[in-house]
Amino acid sequence: MNQTVKIEYAPRPFQRALHAGFARSRLALVICHRRAGKTVACVAETIRQVLSCKLPEPQGAYVAPTYGMAKRIAWNYFKAQLVNVPGVVFREGELSIELPGKRRIYLLGADSPDRLRGMYLDVAVVDEMADCAESLLGEVLMPCLADRNGRLILIGTVKGRNHFWRQYEKAKDSPEWFTADLKPEDTNSLSAEQVAFLRAEMSEDEFRGEMLNDPDAGVRGSYYGSTLRDLEERGRIRAVEYDKNLLVDVSVDLGYADGTAVWYTQALGMREVRVLRFEEFTQTSFGEILRTIKAQPYTFGRFIGPHDLRVHDYNSGQSRLEFAFELGCQFEVAPQLKIMDGIAAGQRLLEMCWFDRELTKEGRDRLALYRSAYDERNRTLSRTPIHDWCSHAADAWRYLAVATGGGQADIWGSEQLKYGNNGAAYA
Secondary structure (H helix, E strand, O other): OOOOOOOOOOOOHHHHHHHHHHHHOOEEEEEEOOOOOHHHHHHHHHHHHHHHOOOOOOEEEEEEOOHHHHHHHHHHHHHHHOOOOOOOEEEOOOOEEEEOOOEEEEEEEOOOHHHOOOOOOOEEEEEOHHHOOOHHHHHHHHHHHHOOOOEEEEEEOOOOOOHHHHHHHHHOOOOOEEEEEEOHHHHOOOOHHHHHHHHHHOOHHHHHHHOOOOOOOOOOOEOOHHHHHHHHHOOOEEOOOOOOOOOEEEEEEOOOOOOEEEEEEEEEOOOEEEEEEEEEEOOOOHHHHHHHHHOOOOOEEEEEEOHHHHOEOOOOOOEHHHHHHHOOOOEEEOOOOOHHHHHHHHHHHHOOEEEEOOOOHHHHHHHHHOEEEEEOOOOEEEEEEOOOOOHHHHHHHHHHHHHOHHHOOOOOOOEEOOOOOOOOOOO
16 A cells, blocks of 8 residues: 555564564464463554555455454454554454455454465464464465465464474574564563462463463363373384284274364284374365275274264265275274263373374374363363364274273273165265
């Protein structure tokens, strides 16, 4: 735009430093403690980039882990900063903002990646990247930014040594990235008294993770995080070789747009499980997934899946169980237990495991972040897990656990069904 536009935003010194870093680099990653003002700064940066872009009809996106979080976290910040800018139209129903000169900003959720696919973007901000799927960057956002050489900003707190932390570790040594790791003493956003209050109110893990950006701190409400850290300390996350003398069991949770998760394991009796590989498929047919599984260089044993396998296709009248059987995958349906009983079985199973470090890292990230919601008002954890990008991996793990007794010597058993009808509804 030719004219100067003034937004309602007075940056603090650390926010000015962030804007200077964003101006130097097209790619940025900022780890920052809670209540510092990183979202406010990135809202202002999104507005600045869209208003200053010289390409036709610029577009920007603010992406949160869910659509609801995008509205709750950032919508009012956008409205407050743009309140006195003439010609701005706020479309709350679709969470979009029209700016003068055919410029637009969208607020989106990473839980609905299809809303992003096919868009072009001149700037994208991802808030709480640790809570978003790792595939969001390579499969969705980077293509949106590519043809217009758009800017990308990742912000958030750490939640273990997951994909967000690994991206930071790579980015901090790259000249293409601007990075920052901001603790309370770096931002001065909170007084010493406020920090002391938070330290007294939070658990040690919570304070280390939320305020000190410690990737080794536990994630609040995580069901499997502490056990995975224990396995790491005991040297049980390492290179794990496939034993040709043992069958490989496959556990699957079904999805489509939001992912089908697959675990590959080998059991040595009742006291040791080797976790060889994890895979997740998005927007992939059931038939293609099964053919990919069968192409692995393994000798297969059990195929374990959810009760959804019994669902029949209206066109062919064939169930997924029947279809899988025709492709050489004789599935058994895992017992339907209460979800917390299944999670307990998953915890017991973890204690028996050795994980391949490289081939299971995405699955371990998901297990470590699979957690219950925290009620800030009542200061309690919910009795059910959050459904997000971690859920399919955790559900597939739970099916494996309940189908094999969750590490107990008394196998509960699972229902095994054999079919052989025709049809290719899921191909």
